[in-house]
Amino acid sequence: MTTALNRKIVVVGSSNTxxxxxxxxxxxxxxxxxxxxxxxxxxxxxxxxxxxxARLGGEVTFIAKVGDDVFGKQTLENxxxxxIVTDHIxxxxxxxxxxxxxxxxxxxxxSISVASGANSTLSTTDIDAAEEAIAAAAIxxxxxxxxxxxxxxxxxxxxxxxVPVVLNPAPAPNTPLPAELLQNVDIIIPNRTEMxxxxxxxxxxxxxxxVERLRELGVATVVVTLGSEGSLVCGSGxxxxxxxxxxxxxxxxxxGDTFCAALxxxxxxxxxxxxxxxxxxLAASVTVTRSGAQPSLPLRSExxxxxAGGALG
Numbered sequence: 307m308t309t310a311l312n313r314k315i316v317v318v319g320s321s322n323t324x325x326x327x328x329x330x331x332x333x334x335x336x337x338x339x340x341x342x343x344x345x346x347x348x349x350x351x352x353x354x355x356x357x358x359x360a361r362l363g364g365e366v367t368f369i370a371k372v373g374d375d376v377f378g379k380q381t382l383e384n385x386x387x388x389x390i391v392t393d394h395i396x397x398x399x400x401x402x403x404x405x406x407x408x409x410x411x412x413x414x415x416x417s418i419s420v421a422s423g424a425n426s427t428l429s430t431t432d433i434d435a436a437e438e439a440i441a442a443a444a445i446x447x448x449x450x451x452x453x454x455x456x457x458x459x460x461x462x463x464x465x466x467x468x469v470p471v472v473l474n475p476a477p478a479p480n481t482p483l484p485a486e487l488l489q490n491v492d493i494i495i496p497n498r499t500e501m502x503x504x505x506x507x508x509x510x511x512x513x514x515x516x517v518e519r520l521r522e523l524g525v526a527t528v529v530v531t532l533g534s535e536g537s538l539v540c541g542s543g544x545x546x547x548x549x550x551x552x553x554x555x556x557x558x559x560x561x562g563d564t565f566c567a568a569l570x571x572x573x574x575x576x577x578x579x580x581x582x583x584x585x586x587x588l589a590a591s592v593t594v595t596r597s598g599a600q601p602s603l604p605l606r607s608e609x610x611x612x613x614a615g616g617a618l619g
Contacts, residue, residue: 314365314442315570317367317567318370319356319370320451321353322406323377323406324347326597328557329410345597347598348599350599353381354603356368356390361603362567362609367436370428374397374398406421414556433459437463440464450479457473474563488524488525494528502516505519505523534550536550548583552591557596588618592608
């Protein structure tokens with residue numbers, strides 16, 4: 307008798323409304339750049355990852371906080387339409403929903419400023435209320451746009467129930483991450499800058515040095531995202547380069563979120579880690595060809611069509 311796969315993914319994280327301006331180039335300090343195109347889209351690293359995982363085939367529960375305002379109401383509606391379980395998204399009565407201001411230049415690179423709002427109120431009490439969902443999950447995915455103490459607590463709850471924990475340490479932390487968090491993380495997915503800030507190992511040094519430091523801090527498996535250069539999968543003493551898919555980028559917003567979500571979906575479906583990373587690279591390559599955060603996230607049918615066409619070899 308074949309056992310059904312557990313595709314339940316719990317995402318703990320942030321939800322924002324993204325206000326995006328496309329301009330020929332990034333403004334310098336004190337400078338105003340005219341000629342931009344404006345868009346307003348749902349975003350936030352946690353919500354992006356939740357939506358991406360749902361579109362790619364995961365059964366997603368999202369644990370988050372929004373404000374009691376028009377942005378919060380729209381967020382709940384949008385997530386429900388994506389098929390995401392919203393039972394554990396709390397509404398903060400006296401705090402606005404999170405907002406991100408995003409500049410995107412002609413090459414697709416971006417810079418982002420975030421007002422956390424209700425995201426900053428996500429607490430250990432909210433995690434306790436969702437413990438049953440965490441215990442039933444195949445994997446728990448975390449980021450750092452909500453309080454680190456809450457992230458660490460969620461990791462500990464998942465670990466107590468034997469559920470694998472994946473941490474995307476973004477946005478890059480300004481202070482060292484708590485040891486108790488890293489010791490409960492099974493897979494960490496930093497980019498080079500985030501790895502440098504977490505470990506103190508500069509980007510001018512070999513990536514292996516940063517990976518070794520993360521292992522010393524308690525994380526056994528490290529997947530380093532390298533943007534247009536693909537990713538590195540570092541586990542069991544080996545470092546494997548996973549090639550990128552070459553595309554012409556339009557907007558890199560949410561590319562990392564897509565990769566993290568796809569990796570988790572792949573793991574939940576039983577893919578080996580290197581195959582899940584390749585799946586993540588493919589999904590992220592589709593994301594960067596479109597504008598916006600959640601509007602750019604691909605459907606599983608799109609990725610399956612690319613795979614059927616030989617994209618994964």
